[in-house]
Amino acid sequence: MRVEITDLAEKDLEQGYLFYEQQQFGLGTYFLDALYSDIDSLCFYGGIHLKLWGYHRLLSKHFPFAVYYSVAEDTVLVIAVLDCRRNPSWIRKKLKAL
Template sequence: MRIKISEDASQDLINGYNFYEEQEPGVGEYFLDSLFSSIDSLVLYYGIQQKFFGKYFRMLSRTFPYAIYYSHDEEVIYIHSVLDVRQNPTFIKHRLED
């Protein structure tokens, strides 16, 4: 199983890194390590999370208030967005529909 991260999801990770790095140097790196660890674990655990907005599975980060929204087929896990779950759910829905 391969993992493909969309440009939007990559930008989400960069934005999260920048936000946490501004809070305190080094936390941005910890953020990326934590989120990539969660993304890597999808190879074993994809498809068991709850579905949101009809077609996206959502995996919650254990360390940061972020969710990984993804879909999959038989060969690839597609990471669509990595979003802060403290945002308005309507924003998250619109973001995933774009």
Template sequence: MMIDIEIRKAADLEITEAYLYYEEQQNGLGERFLDSLEIYFERIKKYPEHYQIKRSPYREALISKFPFLIIYQFTGNKIIVFSVFNTNRDWVKKPK
């Protein structure tokens, strides 16, 4: 079964902000962030039900090398990424 992944605009903005921040800190670190993110997107596509449901119907995948949480929903043959949340931020601002 082919699973599509859709990255919502808010998540895309979070990814861009993180990339720019990491590149500002160290040349190439933003690319490493994107590479890690891509690895997790591939894992989620391969095993979409592996990660726990924290608040139904949303699942959360914690990126091990960077302090980010991928918040997504899996329905049928589609994965929707709602947020790539920086866990260093205030948890009150975490998408629900």
């Protein structure tokens, strides 16, 4: 499968990078490496994850983030990359607005 990342999901990744980079120099880069690795795994495992609020949800292995995506034919479309520590109602509203 082919994986595509929306501009909004890229913005989510950028915000996560900035947050972790402020915590410790280099941690933001590690965050991006880990999340892109998780997203790359969707080439093989896209569509097997639990559906929540209309999207499949992949939980990151190293950070408290979730990758929300949809599958159409042979393409995985990453819609959002959100912090799981946020209020669930905030996450639901954000996903419904997409």
